[in-house]
Amino acid sequence: MTIRSPILILVNDEDLVFKALADPTRRALLDSLFVRDGQTLTQLESELEMTRFGVMKHLRLLEDAGLVVTRRQGREKLHFLNPVPIRLIHDRWIDKYTEGHTRALLDLKAELERDEPEDRT
């Protein structure tokens, strides 16, 4: 008999993770949870220019992908950010031996952008 861990369930399907990250609204939701964890649907909706139904649909995809974990509290549903799938993406294509080079490039990039700030989505 094998024991099935909750973590295995959280990060089951990689395709769901990448599909979930492909939408800017869903990335904004992750950003919001990164700043303040455990928000409800209504709280998250108030920060976006979208209907509640749209936000709900996006949160559903994030939850299916394991990027967001939820906990019910009375009639409210709290949403929490789960960093594990993101870390797995990193580990997939970043070689441990070349990770130093990547870090060095990013440091250089930050150095250059300090003089020339650039707008991002």
Place this chain on the structure above:
Amino acid sequence: MTIRSPILILVNDEDLVFKALADPTRRALLDSLFVRDGQTLTQLESELEMTRFGVMKHLRLLEDAGLVVTRRQGREKLHFLNPVPIRLIHDRWIDKYTEGHTRALLDLKAELERDEPEDRT
């Protein structure tokens, strides 16, 4: 007058990166380049069940996203994996103070899966 670095051009639009990663064929291309870097279009096509045109279209998106860098050599075009955008995704949602916890969770997951191997896409 400001100097525009090549690195800034490589990682310009985050949306292109996530859209590029959202397709399983494009992820397979990155996997192939991770194993053997600098492959041509024809080499990459031979590993996939798809027309040359389809593969070309996918490589175009990966290049626009900065995930793949190319170099022409005669009539051939060599493709190289660029890890910088992946590292940026990681840094966005992995807090440096909680990174240890994430690593610990993944170690535990690996421990559990050693007894119970699971198939992935």
Place this chain on the structure above:
DNA sequence: AGGATAGGTGACCGAATGGTCACATGTCAA
């Protein structure tokens, strides 16, 4: 109890995406 509030379901439509093909350009090698 009963109204207000938080969350959920299924259908629907316009827009974007994945994949293929006919055709075109540039390069090597005999």
Place this chain on the structure above:
DNA sequence: TTGACATGTGACCATTCGGTCACCTATCCT
């Protein structure tokens, strides 16, 4: 120079995706 090879372009079609709405269920509070 001529034919073979590697790569590129634009149009086209089936499918998927993002967002909204009408309608429904569950919980809280007076």
